[in-house]
Structure formats: C-alpha cells, structure tokens
Amino acid sequence: MSNNVHRYLPHTEEDIRKMLEVIGVKSLDDLYSEIPAELKLSHPLNLPKAKSEIEIRKVFNQLAKENKPLICFAGFGAYDHFTPSIIPYITSRSEFSTSYTPYQAEISQGTLMYVFEYQTMMTRLTGLDVSNASMYDGSTATAEAMMMCQAAAKKRNRVLASETLLPQVKEVLRTYAKFHGVDLVFVPEENGVTNRNVLTELLGNGDVAGVIMPQPNCYGIVEDLSGIADECHAQKSLLVLSGPASPLGVLKTPAEWGADIACGDAQSLGIPLSFGGPYIGYLCATSSLIRKMPGRIVGQTEDVEGHRTFVLTMQAREQHIRREKATSNICTAQGMMCLYVAAYLSLMGTEGLNKVNELSAAGAHYLHDALVETGRFADPFQKTFLNEFCLEYKGADLDALQKHCAEAGYLCGVKVSENRVVFAVTEQRSKEEIDEFVELVKNFG
Amino acid sequence: MNKVFYGKLIFECSSTGRRGYDLPENTFGKSLNDFIPATLQRQATLVLPEADEQTVARHYTNMSNNNFGVDTGFYPLGSCTMKYNPKINEEVAAHPAFTALHPAQPAETVQGALHLYDEVQRTLAEIAGMSAFTLNPYAGAHGELTGLMVIRSYHMSRGDEKRTKIIVPDSAHGTNPASAAVCGLQIVEVKSTPEGTIDVEALKPLLNDEVAGMMMTNPNTLGIFETKIPEIARLVHECGGLMYYDGANLNPMLGVCRPGDMGFDVMHINLHKTFSTPHGGGGPGSGPVGVRKGLEQFLPNPRVRKNDDGTYGVSSEPTALGSVSSFLGNYGIIIRAYAYLLSIGGDILPMVGKLSVLNANYVKEILKEYYQLPIDGLCKHEFVFDGLRPEFGGDHHDESHVTTLDVAKRILDYGFHAPTIYFPLLFHEALMIEPTETESKDTLDSFIEVLKNIAIEARDERDKVKNAPLTTPVRRNDDVKAVKDAIFVYNA
Numbered sequence: 001m002s003n004n005v006h007r008y009l010p011h012t013e014e015d016i017r018k019m020l021e022v023i024g025v026k027s028l029d030d031l032y033s034e035i036p037a038e039l040k041l042s043h044p045l046n047l048p049k050a051k052s053e054i055e056i057r058k059v060f061n062q063l064a065k066e067n068k069p070l071i072c073f074a075g076f077g078a079y080d081h082f083t084p085s086i087i088p089y090i091t092s093r094s095e096f097s098t099s100y101t102p103y104q105a106e107i108s109q110g111t112l113m114y115v116f117e118y119q120t121m122m123t124r125l126t127g128l129d130v131s132n133a134s135m136y137d138g139s140t141a142t143a144e145a146m147m148m149c150q151a152a153a154k155k156r157n158r159v160l161a162s163e164t165l166l167p168q169v170k171e172v173l174r175t176y177a178k179f180h181g182v183d184l185v186f187v188p189e190e191n192g193v194t195n196r197n198v199l200t201e202l203l204g205n206g207d208v209a210g211v212i213m214p215q216p217n218c219y220g221i222v223e224d225l226s227g228i229a230d231e232c233h234a235q236k237s238l239l240v241l242s243g244p245a246s247p248l249g250v251l252k253t254p255a256e257w258g259a260d261i262a263c264g265d266a267q268s269l270g271i272p273l274s275f276g277g278p279y280i281g282y283l284c285a286t287s288s289l290i291r292k293m294p295g296r297i298v299g300q301t302e303d304v305e306g307h308r309t310f311v312l313t314m315q316a317r318e319q320h321i322r323r324e325k326a327t328s329n330i331c332t333a334q335g336m337m338c339l340y341v342a343a344y345l346s347l348m349g350t351e352g353l354n355k356v357n358e359l360s361a362a363g364a365h366y367l368h369d370a371l372v373e374t375g376r377f378a379d380p381f382q383k384t385f386l387n388e389f390c391l392e393y394k395g396a397d398l399d400a401l402q403k404h405c406a407e408a409g410y411l412c413g414v415k416v417s418e419n420r421v422v423f424a425v426t427e428q429r430s431k432e433e434i435d436e437f438v439e440l441v442k443n444f445g
Numbered sequence: 446m447n448k449v450f451y452g453k454l455i456f457e458c459s460s461t462g463r464r465g466y467d468l469p470e471n472t473f474g475k476s477l478n479d480f481i482p483a484t485l486q487r488q489a490t491l492v493l494p495e496a497d498e499q500t501v502a503r504h505y506t507n508m509s510n511n512n513f514g515v516d517t518g519f520y521p522l523g524s525c526t527m528k529y530n531p532k533i534n535e536e537v538a539a540h541p542a543f544t545a546l547h548p549a550q551p552a553e554t555v556q557g558a559l560h561l562y563d564e565v566q567r568t569l570a571e572i573a574g575m576s577a578f579t580l581n582p583y584a585g586a587h588g589e590l591t592g593l594m595v596i597r598s599y600h601m602s603r604g605d606e607k608r609t610k611i612i613v614p615d616s617a618h619g620t621n622p623a624s625a626a627v628c629g630l631q632i633v634e635v636k637s638t639p640e641g642t643i644d645v646e647a648l649k650p651l652l653n654d655e656v657a658g659m660m661m662t663n664p665n666t667l668g669i670f671e672t673k674i675p676e677i678a679r680l681v682h683e684c685g686g687l688m689y690y691d692g693a694n695l696n697p698m699l700g701v702c703r704p705g706d707m708g709f710d711v712m713h714i715n716l717h718k719t720f721s722t723p724h725g726g727g728g729p730g731s732g733p734v735g736v737r738k739g740l741e742q743f744l745p746n747p748r749v750r751k752n753d754d755g756t757y758g759v760s761s762e763p764t765a766l767g768s769v770s771s772f773l774g775n776y777g778i779i780i781r782a783y784a785y786l787l788s789i790g791g792d793i794l795p796m797v798g799k800l801s802v803l804n805a806n807y808v809k810e811i812l813k814e815y816y817q818l819p820i821d822g823l824c825k826h827e828f829v830f831d832g833l834r835p836e837f838g839g840d841h842h843d844e845s846h847v848t849t850l851d852v853a854k855r856i857l858d859y860g861f862h863a864p865t866i867y868f869p870l871l872f873h874e875a876l877m878i879e880p881t882e883t884e885s886k887d888t889l890d891s892f893i894e895v896l897k898n899i900a901i902e903a904r905d906e907r908d909k910v911k912n913a914p915l916t917t918p919v920r921r922n923d924d925v926k927a928v929k930d931a932i933f934v935y936n937a
Contacts, residue, residue, distance in 0.1 A: 175767025276772025335726025
C-alpha cells in the first residue's frame with residue numbers, strides 16, 4: 001500500500017488539495033500547527049504496516065488454530081446454550097449494528113422498539129415492574145444494584161452479600177464497594193448455601209441498606225429464600241436477587257420471593273460464550289425504585305401524528321444531565337445484546353425456554369449421577385439444583401484430571417477449590433456426549 | 446431506510462400455538478418436577494411471544510428498516526466518532542474458534558485468544574505512549590471509572606488517603622464527573638477561558654494536597670487542542686496528582702501526538718470510536734485503560750501476560766485495584782479492533798488522524814457563514830456551532846427563533862443523522878459536528894449544501910424547519926408524555 005491511499009479512506013489527492021485550500025492551510029501537517037513541536041511524535045510508531053484482507057484472514061486463521069474449543073461441561077456464569085441461526089443473522093443487520101444510542105428517535109425506532117421488547121420480556125421473566133435497557137454484564141449489574149440499595153437507603157452504607165454468589169461477582173462487588181464507600185459484608189456459607197442465622201443476626205442491627213442473594217448460587221444450588229424478603233423489609237432493607245437469566249423461566253421468580261431488585265447476566269438467553277464477552281447484564285426493580293435505576297430506559301409515547309412511538313426517557317437520572325449527581329456513570333445499553341435476547345425469547349417462547357431448562361436439568365442430573373457412580377466423585381451438599389452442580393473429587397490431583405479431559409476435547413467443569421469442581425450441562429449436550437465424557441473420567445489414571 | 450413506519454411489537458405478531466424453535470427430544474426420561482420441588486418453581490404464568498421463524502425474521506428486518514446506521518448514511522454525531530465499521534472485523538469475530546470458547550477454559554486451549562488480547566494491549570500502548578493496558582473495561586465510562594480506581598489505588602498504596610478530589614473541566618463529558626462520583630471522588634470544576642480551553646490561572650488555586658488528579662480530554666470537547674497541556678500536567682504533578690486522559694477524542698491524535706507524551710498518566714480508549722468497532726445501538730463497546738510506567742501493578746484482574754517461554758497466561762495480582770468485569774472484557778469487540786489495527790497499520794494510522802481533522806475544518810470553514818462559530822481557529826476532529834447565525838433565524842432574543850433542535854430534526858429529512866445537540870453545556874444552542882475520516886469530500890459537500898439550505902429555510906420558511914422532520918418514519922415525539930405516562934413495558 002502506498003501514497004496513503006487506503007480502502008477505508010476515500011480522499012483523493014485532488015480532494016485533499018481542494019479542501020486544504022478552503023481551510024487556508026498548505027498541508028495536512030499545517031492542520032496541527034498550534035501544537036507545540038515537542039508534543040508531536042518525532043519517529044514513526046513501532047507497528048507493522050497495513051495489511052490486506054487476504055493477509056488479515058491468514059493472521060486470524062493462525063490465531064484460530066491456537067485455540068481449541070472444548071465440549072463444554074462448565075458454566076459458572078457463562079453457559080453453552082444454543083443460539084438459533086437467525087439471531088446472528090438479524091443482529092448483524094447493519095441498520096442495527098452500525099447505529100448508536102437512539103438520540104434521534106425519529107430515525108431510531110428499530111433500536112428503541114427492540115429495547116422496549118427486551119425490557120418487557122425481562123420484567124415478565126423476573127416478575128418485577130421495570131427493567132432498564134441493560135448493563136454491561138452480570139457482575140457489574142449486581143454492583144449497580146448494590147449502589148442502588150445504598151442510594152435508596154440514604155443514610156445506610158451497609159450492604160450484605162452472600163458468600164455463595166459467583167466469585168467474579170463478589171470480586172466486582174468488593175471493588176466497587178471499596179471505591180464507592182459501601183460497607184460490604186459477606187454472609188458466610190454453610191453446606192453450600194447462605195448461613196441464615198448469620199444473615200438474620202446482621203440484619204437485626206438495623207443498619208443494612210440491602211441484601212444480595214444468589215439464585216441459583218455459585219454451586220448451582222437453588223437456595224430456599226423463604227422469609228428473607230420479610231426479614232429485609234422489616235428492617236427497611238432491600239432484597240436483591242442475582243443470577244443467570246435462563247432459569248428465571250422455571251424457578252420461583254424474584255418477585256415471588258419478594259425481591260425489590262433482580263439482576264444478573266442474561267448471556268444464557270442465546271448469547272454465544274465468546275470467551276467471556278460481550279454479554280449483557282439485566283437489572284429489574286419494583287416501580288418505586290425507578291428513579292434510582294442506572295442506565296438507559298426506553299418508554300412509550302406518541303409522535304405529533306399520533307403514532308405509538310418509543311423514546312429514551314427518565315433521563316433526569318442520567319450522567320449527561322445530572323453529571324456527578326447521576327444515579328450512575330453508565331451511558332451504555334448493550335443494544336446488540338438486547339436484540340440477541342429479544343430475538344431469542346421471541347423464537348423460544350415460554351414453552352421453548354421451559355424445554356431448554358428441562359433438557360439442561362435432565363442432562364445435568366444424568367451427568368451428576370453418572371459421575372458419582374464412577375466412585376471418583378461425591379456430592380458434598382446433596383441439595384436441589386437445576387443444570388449446575390458441585391462435586392468433590394476423591395482422587396489426588398484434580399488439575400491432572402481436568403488437563404486430561406481438555407486434551408481429549410472436554411471442558412471438565414470449573415475448579416472452585418482444591419478438590420471441588422462445578423459442572424454445568426445445557427440442552428446442547430447429548431446423552432452420547434455425556435456418556436463419552438463419563439467414560440473418559442472413569443478411565444483416567 | 447424505509448420511511449413507512451412499521452410500528453409493530455413482537456407481542457403483536459404472536460399467535461398462540463406457533464413456535465420458532467426445535468430442540469432434541471428429551472431422552473433422559475425425567476422432567477423438571479423430578480428435580481425441582483414445586484415450592485421452588487415459578488408460579489406466575491410466563492407470557493412470551495409465540496412466533497414461527499419467518500415471522501421473527503421479518504419482524505426484526507422490518508424494524509431495522511426504520512433504523513439509521515453508519516451504513517445508511519452520514520452520521521456526524523459529535524464526540525461519538527461514527528466512522529465506517531469494516532466488514533472484515535465482523536467476519537473474523539464470528540469465527541467459531543473464538544465464539545465457542547468458554548472463559549474458564551485452561552490457558553493451553555486458548556493461546557490464540559490470549560495472544561490476540563496481548564497484541565492489542567501492546568499495540569494500544571505503542572499508539573498511546575503508555576506502558577501497559579488492560580482491555581477488561583466494557584465501555585468508555587467504565588474505562589474512566591477503572592482509570593480513576595487506578596489513580597486512587599496509587600495514592601492509597603502510598604498511604605496518601607486524603608486525596609479524594611478530582612478536577613474536571615466544565616466542558617467535560619457528563620460521564621467524567623459521574624464516573625468520579627461512582628469512584629468516591631469529589632468533583633472540583635475548573636472553568637474554561639473564552640477561547641474554550643482550560644483557564645490555567647483558575648486551575649492554580651484549586652491544586653492542593655487533597656487533589657487525586659485531573660481529568661481531561663485533548664483535544665477538548667470543543668475540538669480545540671489544549672496547547673497548555675505541558676504546563677497543566679506539570680502543575681498537577683507538582684501538587685502530587687495524576688493526569689487522566691479521556692480518550693473519547695483520540696481519533697485526531699492518531700500517529701501525530703500521544704497522550705503519554707503530553708504528560709498523562711492514566712487513560713482510556715474507546716475501541717468503538719477510534720478503532721472502528723460497531724456502536725451496536727449503544728453497545729457493546731470497549732474501554733481499554735492504559736497507564737504509564739510505575740502504575741502497571743494497579744491495573745484490574747484478570748491480567749493477560751506473555752510468559753518467558755512465549756506462551757500466554759492469565760493471572761491475578763494482589764496489587765491490582767480489584768476486578769471490574771466478570772472475565773476478560775468484551776472479547777468479541779477486542780477481536781474486531783485487532784482486525785482494524787492490522788488493516789490500518791502503523792503507516793496509515795497518521796492519515797486517519799489527519800483526514801479526520803481535514804474533514805472537520807473543511808465543514809466548519811464553509812458553514813461558519815451560516816452558523817454561529819463561537820471560537821474561530823483550527824479545530825481538530827470536531828467543532829461546535831452555537832446554533833444558526835442571527836441573520837438566519839438564530840437570534841436567541843427572538844422567542845420564536847429556530848433552535849438547534851429544529852435544525853437537527855430538519856437534517857433528518859435530508860437523509861443524514863443529526864450532529865450531537867446541546868452538548869457541551871458551554872453554549873445554549875450547541876451543535877457538535879464530527880465528520881470522521883471515512884467520509885468523502887462528496888458526502889461532506891452534500892451535507893454542507895443541506896445545512897446551507899436549512900439556514901435559508903430557517904430565514905425564509907421558518908415553519909418548515911420548526912415542524913421538521915416531515916419525511917421520517919415517525920414525526921417529533923412527545924418526550925414529556927413519555928415521562929408522564931411512564932410506560933416501560935408492553936401491556937396488551
């Protein structure tokens with residue numbers, strides 16, 4: 001490539017000459033004449049030269065060869081659910097993908113409408129009144145929920161969070177709490193679930209703004225949350241439930257548990273694993289909390305001709321109006337990922353989501369029982385789970401087993417301690433794949 | 446774009462009994478009731494759409510036809526750098542050897558993915574003049590927050606606990622003060638001079654041993670380069686603070702000037718602005734954070750590292766500020782940015798910056814006869830008009846004057862996206878234009894003609910502009926009704 005002509009740059013030399021003339025400068029470099037010379041780069045950047053598409057494909061083919069996708073028996077916040085073929089087709093329509101935040105509603109009804117659909121679907125899944133237009137991921141959505149609790153309580157800084165939340169969620173909570181001035185206290189775990197006695201005791205101090213509980217928890221256990229909402233509300237504390245979105249289709253909903261806020265990752269609703277992102281955080285709440293919500297919200301209105309239309313609304317909460325007094329610094333809505341979720345739930349419907357959960361649970365229980373039957377694993381908790389569960393390895397070296405499985409093409413769960421591992425199964429795993437995996441474990445060593 | 450409004454929601458395309466999926470048969474012989482006691486199951490009926498696959502395909506296709514993207518037309522949204530989004534980026538990001546990777550896979554099985562992450566970290570460091578980057582932050586505002594956490598971690602590590610103030614210019618993006626507030630910092634605003642740059646004399650008395658640092662973008666939100674940056678950086682450093690660079694306006698600096706060489710210590714880059722990844726209707730973006738030498742240890746976990754033997758690994762450091770993401774950021778976006786970085790290369794990169802500046806100045810020079818240019822002189826990648834000139838209906842004292850909102854809406858009628866409006870807050874009628882380097886002179890000339898026409902209409906046929914848009918799928922919306930009615934979900 002030469003003469004600074006490039007496929008992404010439409011300027012001819014003649015164009016540049018004419019434009020410089022209008023501006024009244026002699027060269028492109030003169031456009032930077034006000035900048036002190038000592039601030040300008042005096043040497044070319046140490047980077048490779050521009051590549052053609054042919055060369056770029058080769059680079060990526062080589063990188064792809066250095067990766068090895070595995071048959072997935074892991075979850076832990078990222079689930080290998082099925083993405084229907086039309087979803088990437090729809091989301092790659094560039095009218096959607098190359099647009100930005102729908103500031104000009106008259107030419108952005110497409111974006112505004114799918115976000116409105118997404119908000120509606122998330123409120124139906126959680127049972128709560130309102131949803132925002134999404135957050136970055138499950139961890140940051142939970143951190144925003146924590147800050148919402150503090151903001152809603154005004155004079156209380158303490159938020160309780162269960163130790164049975166996913167470790168990555170806990171780590172992000174810790175980080176945000178440290179800088180934002182939240183007194184974050186973790187409620188210990190007992191036999192794989194939250195220690196309710198400690199929770200009751202801590203709540204009893206009367207200084208708690210919110211309680212964050214997982215559902216299901218990091219071991220895949222569906223915790224019995226009976227009575228927690230009443231305990232919270234009696235102490236004027238909010239209850240937040242954090243968990244993956246797909247199980248909301250079949251498990252007792254956050255609203256049914258009495259939660260004020262529901263949040264977590266909605267990656268499990270049709271979004272590919274993609275090595276951890278982009279995903280999407282959901283955040284729903286009761287209507288009394290709407291003015292404390294972070295992020296964008298789409299609302300219904302009318303245009304001057306009386307069409308039902310949609311606009312960004314409730315913006316008096318947001319950073320571009322309120323600056324440092326905003327409810328949050330978030331200006332992203334994960335637009336593309338909202339569209340993934342809306343299209344996914346449109347295709348699957350209630351029945352499809354049920355079947356996804358049923359197949360995943362059936363596969364997970366089948367794997368659970370088969371692994372225990374090998375004699376190499378034991379279930380330390382023996383509690384209710386959906387499609388994810390924790391087992392204790394009875395062998396000496398869990399790392400060696402996981403390595404062995406990876407070499408054979410299987411992702412053998414996620415290691416959570418010296419000898420414990422959390423497995424997950426989705427509808428994508430056939431009985432044959434599970435049998436083969438169990439065989440591999442059985443014959444190891 | 447289809448100018449006929451489609452207007453239906455998926456709930457209105459639904460018919461009981463239709464379905465849009467097929468799943469394998471349940472061969473395990475057990476159902477949910479065998480695993481989950483009724484007390485833990487959902488009681489409320491879930492109502493979701495019921496639609497066949499083609500209905501869903503058509504619904505979203507029709508909806509997309511009422512949407513305007515960079516591929517539809519010119520999108521001069523100031524401060525957003527709406528450049529062309531190359532398609533090779535999409536092709537490589539869709540490779541199953543990336544999309545099928547679970548974030549918990551052992552490092553040996555994701556060497557290509559980690560290699561790419563590390564290459565992007567290093568490339569950004571070279572472009573920005575920084576020592577190291579993390580790619581974990583998910584967006585620009587998330588990058589700001591992470592960068593401010595780095596600054597606070599630095600002071601805390603020195604036992605300097607009282608530095609809780611951050612200096613932010615009055616022209617800054619709203620996310621700057623908002624991110625600082627989330628990070629637990631108190632905002633101290635510094636004024637701009639009439640020339641639109643930071644008032645150094647006003648800055649001096651604000652500097653003391655409670656200042657954690659200062660946030661700036663350079664060029665600033667008016668598109669003006671802050672030539673006093675070496676002095677500003679020196680003053681802030683002398684008082685013990687660190688300099689934060691908001692990378693929102695990095696595009697014109699590419700290959701010409703580096704934030705690291707201007708004296709900045711911490712910064713973020715918006716991959717969705719400067720490095721061509723699609724804006725996606727508002728996200729997902731990516732906001733990598735870079736630091737100068739001596740601050741690397743504070744970058745968030747998890748970190749991607751190149752080992753001595755040439756392999757790549759993921760680690761967690763005890764000195765890190767903590768974690769700001771579940772995994773390694775918006776990985777799929779990072780892939781796209783890498784494809785762009787390879788496409789542009791070190792040799793073409795300076796042209797990206799220079800042509801973005803050429804385009805902005807060209808539009809500004811011609812249109813300043815019609816629109817009020819509050820601050821004359823060379824701009825960088827963008828500039829701000831303060832509405833129409835008085836002789837073109839823009840006289841602020843006239844109550845029925847044509848506003849920036851009117852102009853923006855009229856632009857839509859001519860097939861372009863509107864510029865950013867009412868930002869920055871320094872002017873009443875701000876109209877902020879950023880053409881980017883990927884627009885041709887032909888496109889700019891058409892846009893200039895349209896803005897001239899609108900100025901003449903504003904003078905001669907005011908109602909036409911006041912009632913705009915007239916030809917879009919829907920007309921002006923009632924924003925007040927949206928707040929009053931508070932309808933955020935569909936109810937049949």
